[in-house]
Amino acid sequence: MKRVYLDHTATTPLDERVFEAMRPYFSEAFGNASSVHSFGREAKSALEKARETIAKAIGAQSGEVFFTSGGTESDNFAIRGIAKASLKKGKNHIITSAAEHPAVLEPCEMLREEGFDVTVLPVDANGIVSPDQVKQAITGKTCLVTIMHANNEVGSISPIKEIAEAVHEKGLPLHTDAVQTPGKIPLNVAELGVDLVTLSAHKLYGPKGIGALYVKKGTELEPMLHGGGQERGKRPGTENVPLAVGFAKAVELAVSEMEVEMKRLATIRDNLQSAISNQFPSAIINGHPTERLPNILNISFDSSKIQLEGEMLVMNMDLEGIAVTSGSACTSGSMQPSHVLLAMGRDGKTARATLRFAFGKSNTTEDVEYVVAKLRHVISRMAGRA
Ligand SMILES: Cc1ncc(COP(=O)(O)O)c(C=O)c1O
Structure with a gap:
């Protein structure tokens, strides 16, 4: 796989x-x-x-x-x-x-x-x-x-x-x-x-x-x-x-490779961001629109439109071979939404339905299509079960 x-x-x-x-x-x-x-x-x-x-x-x-x-x-x-x-x-x-x-x-x-x-x-x-x-x-x-x-x-x-x-x-x-x-x-x-x-x-x-x-x-x-x-x-x-x-x-x-590599990662990030925004109407992009690191894409799924659990998303994406995180933290045995997203004003359910994609040297533009296809598959499987 x-x-x-x-x-x-x-x-x-x-x-x-x-x-x-x-x-x-x-x-x-x-x-x-x-x-x-x-x-x-x-x-x-x-x-x-x-x-x-x-x-x-x-x-x-x-x-x-x-x-x-x-x-x-x-x-x-x-x-x-x-x-x-x-x-x-x-x-x-x-x-x-x-x-x-x-x-x-x-x-x-x-x-x-x-x-x-x-x-x-x-x-x-x-x-x-x-x-x-x-x-x-x-x-x-x-x-x-x-x-x-x-x-x-x-x-x-x-x-x-x-x-x-x-x-x-x-x-x-x-x-x-x-x-x-x-x-x-x-x-x-x-x-x-x-x-x-x-x-x-x-x-x-x-x-x-x-x-x-x-x-x-x-x-x-x-x-x-x-x-x-x-x-x-x-x-x-x-x-x-x-x-x-x-x-x-x-x-x-x-430092010496920053300029070229960050341009490359920003392109991958932007492509994934557009693909997710186009294909998932409930997706919200977290973080500053321009003053943002080129290698991070953090999205939440609006809880008023779809009910998803970030940890379940992470586990299902992992089953497809894709390693991402949800930003939630396990405290006292229960999943707590990210303190960062709550501080930014996201409601608890939306904050919990979050995925963070953090790009690096091993990623290519080809990964974008693959990740979106797998995400679509995972979300429809999870929504079908809900
Ligand atoms: C912003 C920030 N500060 C501190 C740390 C902790 O760094 P270390 O894992 O080297 O202890 C991390 C690691 O995730 C981080 O992202």
Whole structure:
């Protein structure tokens, strides 16, 4: 059976070239980057080269890039690290948005339990927070604003540059979760004006289990882990050199191939969007019509026109060899509609009847016709059973 992977926002396969770049650091160049002998120096040199590559790709200095275990850790590190450093100055208020990834929302909730004030700003029907909303929410106690660069479910791109201006007017730092954006849209920390940026390798054909946090020079941030002095004392633990090398190679490839690849994926996305809109009158496109990542298509089926369950759609599409997600999350044994779609104003039933298609290197224009045909087949089978 033909298999079509359309879940590239969840994870991507490792690029062969990334695998080849990493290989020596699993075997012959295995040294501990903190050791002073030649084995250690060889590992250290590869680690610092990787840091330099990633820093250069986002317009940063290499001393501003800290390796972590992935996007989740980087988000936690940024939020808790700033919160802890700010408490000493009597500041205990954080601003975020309702459309953030749980890796941002959960640490904010933890801080709320620990006595912080947390403002969760609503988003508009496209999933976007306005710079004005951010400006109005800032108080004398605010220590951090954290708003994602682009949303992982619907692909909407936040006006980060304008939000950064509003935040900096008050002398505050801005953190952005950019896990979904390198290689999809330009990401330059100086141009965006951000102070902290979360990155993750496995979303861009790099290895799982490594990410980075960009921290602008001069930003006060407490470490979350305590141990040896690795990563300039900010993130101790023996450095994962092979993964760092792979991450850097993946970033390098993603940036150099972005223009051509994103044009290609946008065409596939647009073709699928038109085909679905033409063939399914109940389909609603979620996300900003233009300020949207080129590789994501998120559709809901209007519950006033047709009754469909997203998870059932996902399972039935899987039986046809097509891997998509519904955006729902299983909480306490029951399917909860996506918090992002609810925040955008979708009703619960429509939000539950959602499919997210996330395109990547393995997809071709031929996939569009195949996916639409299978979707038609699955929906008529499900509607027939209803
Ligand atoms: C926007 C966003 N932030 C954070 C994460 C978590 O990243 P990681 O899987 O590297 O921990 C993800 C992963 O899905 C994501 O999409």
